[in-house]
Amino acid sequence: MKAQAGGYVRATDVSHALRMLAEADGAGRVLAGGQSLIAAMNMRLSTGDMLVDISRLAELSGVTDDGDCLRIGALTRHVDIGRDPLIRRFAPLLSEAVDHIAHAAIRNRGTIGGALAHADPAAEFPAAILCLDATLHIQGPDGTRSVAAGDFFVDVFTTDLQEGEILIAITLRKCAQGEHQVLEEVARRSGDYALAGLCLIRRSSGHRVALLSVGATPVLATGAMAALDTGTVDEAVAALKTEIDPPSDTQASASYRKHLAGVLLRRAVARIEGGQP
Amino acid sequence: MSDSFRAKVDIALTVNGEPVEARVPAGRHLIDFLRLDLGLTGAHASCEHGVCGACTVRVDGDAVRGCLTLAAQLDGSEVWTVEGLSDTAEIRVLQDAFVARNALQCGFCTPGMLVAAQELLHRRPIPDRAAIREHLSGNYCRCTGYEAIVDAVEDTLRKCADEDMA
Ligand SMILES: Cc1cc2nc3c(=O)[nH]c(=O)nc-3n(C[C@H](O)[C@H](O)[C@H](O)COP(=O)(O)OP(=O)(O)OC[C@H]3O[C@@H](n4cnc5c(N)ncnc54)[C@H](O)[C@@H]3O)c2cc1C
Ligand code: FES
Ligand code: FES
Numbered sequence: 001m002k003a004q005a006g007g008y009v010r011a012t013d014v015s016h017a018l019r020m021l022a023e024a025d026g027a028g029r030v031l032a033g034g035q036s037l038i039a040a041m042n043m044r045l046s047t048g049d050m051l052v053d054i055s056r057l058a059e060l061s062g063v064t065d066d067g068d069c070l071r072i073g074a075l076t077r078h079v080d081i082g083r084d085p086l087i088r089r090f091a092p093l094l095s096e097a098v099d100h101i102a103h104a105a106i107r108n109r110g111t112i113g114g115a116l117a118h119a120d121p122a123a124e125f126p127a128a129i130l131c132l133d134a135t136l137h138i139q140g141p142d143g144t145r146s147v148a149a150g151d152f153f154v155d156v157f158t159t160d161l162q163e164g165e166i167l168i169a170i171t172l173r174k175c176a177q178g179e180h181q182v183l184e185e186v187a188r189r190s191g192d193y194a195l196a197g198l199c200l201i202r203r204s205s206g207h208r209v210a211l212l213s214v215g216a217t218p219v220l221a222t223g224a225m226a227a228l229d230t231g232t233v234d235e236a237v238a239a240l241k242t243e244i245d246p247p248s249d250t251q252a253s254a255s256y257r258k259h260l261a262g263v264l265l266r267r268a269v270a271r272i273e274g275g276q277p
Numbered sequence: 278m279s280d281s282f283r284a285k286v287d288i289a290l291t292v293n294g295e296p297v298e299a300r301v302p303a304g305r306h307l308i309d310f311l312r313l314d315l316g317l318t319g320a321h322a323s324c325e326h327g328v329c330g331a332c333t334v335r336v337d338g339d340a341v342r343g344c345l346t347l348a349a350q351l352d353g354s355e356v357w358t359v360e361g362l363s364d365t366a367e368i369r370v371l372q373d374a375f376v377a378r379n380a381l382q383c384g385f386c387t388p389g390m391l392v393a394a395q396e397l398l399h400r401r402p403i404p405d406r407a408a409i410r411e412h413l414s415g416n417y418c419r420c421t422g423y424e425a426i427v428d429a430v431e432d433t434l435r436k437c438a439d440e441d442m443a
Contacts, residue, residue, distance in 0.1 A: 001325060007282030008303035008349045024282070031350075036344045039326040041304065050282050051303065053350055079339075104414020105393060106327055108339040109346065192413045 006048040010056060014166065017052050019119070021164045022141055024050035030166060031055065032038065032075060032114035035106050039081035049116045060168060062115070063087055072173060074113025074167045079104075079146035081112055090174040093132060093181035093199055097124035100183065105190045113167045116152070119217070122193040125217035126153055128183065130200035131210035140165035153217035179203040180272040184264040188251070195252045196260040200268035202228075209236075214246040214257050214258060224265060233269050237262040286349035292317070293361025301348040308332040308343030311358060319359035319388045330416030333389035334358050340396050359388035368395055371433045380429040382420035390416050394430045401441075403434045 004025055004033045011017035021028040029049040031037055054060065060075040063084045070090050072081070082098035083086055094112075101107060101115070101124050115125040116136065129136075130149045137146050141164050152160050161167060175181060185197030194213045199209040208229040210222040223239035244258035289298045292315060301310055306325070311317040311334065321331040325344045332343035334359040362368045368391050374380070381387045393416050397404055404412065409430050410423070418426060 002309070002395050003304035003347070004346075005284075005302075005304035007284055008347070009280075009282050010350070010352070020282070031347075033325060034347065034350070035342070036347050038306075038347065042306070042325045042344060051347075051349075055350060102327075103330070104396065104412055105330065105333050105340045105342050105415055106345070109341050190411055265366065 001042055001044055003038060004044065004047045005041065006050045008051045008053065010053045014054075014057065014059065014168070016032060017054050017166060018058070018139065018141060018164065020050075020052045021166070024052070026163065028052055028164065030117070032117075033077065033110040034114075035102070035110040035119070036114065036118045054166065055103070065090075066171065068174060069171045072112060072170045072172075074116075074169055075111045076113075078102075078107035078110045078112065078115075082107065090180070091132060091172055092175065093128050093183055095199065096181070096183045097199075099130045100185055100187070100194065100197070101126050101191075113171065116170070117159060117161055117167050119153055119157050119173070120193070121156055121216055121218065122197075122213040124183065124194075124197065124212060127197065127210045127212035128199050129170060129172070130218045130220055131181075131201055131208045132172045134170050134207065136167060137169045137171065138165050139168050144168070150220060156216045176203055182268050182271050184267045184271070186260050186264070196246070196257045196264060198261060198264040198268055200265070200272070202272055209240070211261060214244045214261055216231075219244055228269070233266060236269075237265055240265055285406075286352075288348060288352040290351050290354045290356060292356045293358060293364065298350070303347070303349050305335070306332075307334065307341075307346040307348050307351065307356070310348035311343065311356070314348075317358050317360055321385055321388065321394070323385075328415075328417070329386075330372075330389045330393060331386055333392045333416065335362075335392055340392050354417050357392075359391055362392070362395070370436060371395060371398070371429070374429040374432045374436075375426070378425045378429040378432065380421060380425040386416060386418040386420075390418065390426060394426075394433075397430065397434060398437050401438075403438050406431060424428045 014199040027050045031051045031053045060073045062073050063086045064071045088095045134149045135146050180202040183199050185194035187194045197212040199210045207225045209224045211219045223243045226238045227236035227239040246254045282348045308322045320334050323329045323331040327342050327345045378389050
């Protein structure tokens with residue numbers, strides 16, 4: 001099918017984009033990489049949008065070293081996240097996530113901000129930034145605000161972003177020496193959305209575990225985290241299974257997803273420890 | 278242009294090295310702009326939601342989905358399709374290898390395959406078969422079973438690497 005848009009404007013800077021969103025009076029839509037939005041428009045899931053194209057705003061793109069933190073512009077493309085040396089060194093979970101996201105031609109245009117704002121529960125970046133306990137920086141008509149990743153994802157395709165607001169950047173604490181960050185997932189075909197996926201971080205202060213494709217939002221598995229801190233992998237797998245409530249759909253049943261989550265946790269731990277799961 | 282929403286957008290870009298000016302509806306895909314407005318029917322429109330790769334063309338140096346890019350976004354851009362890449366002979370080696378290896382049957386997927394595969398040619402060290410498969414995983418082919426396509430791309434990569442050494 002063909003996309004039907006109400007109108008289009010190419011933003012010249014963030015304040016111009018915010019002004020145009022306000023002018024669109026509820027019909028405004030931020031267009032970043034377009035890899036989810038244009039697909040939805042083609043399927044006529046979304047029509048009449050007043051598109052505010054932010055994709056040329058260079059100020060929103062790129063990774064910077066802020067001392068203890070990394071700052072990632074919302075428009076940084078998947079392909080650039082994948083090859084960025086700062087990300088590779090200080091947030092390897094994100095570089096690994098890119099390998100699992102869609103296909104090369106889609107990674108060439110899709111942006112991290114678009115993936116987070118889109119909030120597909122099966123997407124890798126939302127779970128990864130939850131695992132990393134990152135902060136999202138948002139600009140709106142009333143100024144700027146920051147939201148913790150744990151508060152950002154509200155429901156399927158729904159975030160804390162309000163009408164007229166733009167996600168500007170993400171900041172996260174740099175990975176420490178000796179810290180491990182891994183992502184494991186099962187998908188039917190390379191590049192397809194995962195049936196289930198799991199991010200694991202092991203740092204001196206403890207573990208972080210976040211899952212994708214097992215609920216309406218990415219899930220922080222606090223029970224499994226506590227069990228990994230103090231107990232065995234078996235205990236962590238048992239805890240994990242009580243704290244997720246995955247959906248059944250045409251791709252996989254709920255019980256299969258639960259099973260996969262346990263398998264992925266074992267794989268992730270084994271990878272960190274260099275053994276067999 | 279910058280101050281209000283437009284239902285039709287004026288763009289000036291280059292397509293296959295030629296300057297093009299056009300007024301396009303805001304929702305016009307790049308692939309329809311190329312095929313229907315410019316008559317460049319090499320790349321195909323098929324699934325129109327990013328899954329099959331038949332519409333893959335090059336925009337500002339990168340292979341992208343023609344169905345997930347709006348023509349309105351491309352003011353000032355440089356677009357290359359299989360027609361232009363054939364005329365400049367940039368993908369000649371790849372095309373020859375596709376013929377030699379019988380890496381196409383109906384040919385529907387071929388323009389997208391060529392543009393996607395071309396991105397691999399400058400990668401060093403040269404990717405192995407698994408990496409070639411991974412890279413082409415976003416391009417469906419309903420005829421070949423992929424084996425011959427991977428053979429053709431692998432042959433080309435080897436040939437280019439040998440030429441680099443020479
Ligand atoms: C075939 C296919 C397979 C895919 N597979 C995967 C996969 O395996 N894993 C995965 O994670 N993703 C996958 N994706 C999605 C892809 O990663 C998208 O790039 C991403 O979800 C959206 O990013 P975008 O920049 O293209 O955003 P757009 O499509 O431009 O926007 C998406 C939504 O976010 C809003 N938005 C965008 N940027 C901002 C911003 N800065 N502030 C506020 N709102 C904003 C838009 O208004 C829109 O509602 C796939 C896509 C396709 C087409
Ligand atoms: S037509 Fe664009 S990917 Fe299928
Ligand atoms: S040759 Fe027919 S689809 Fe690939």
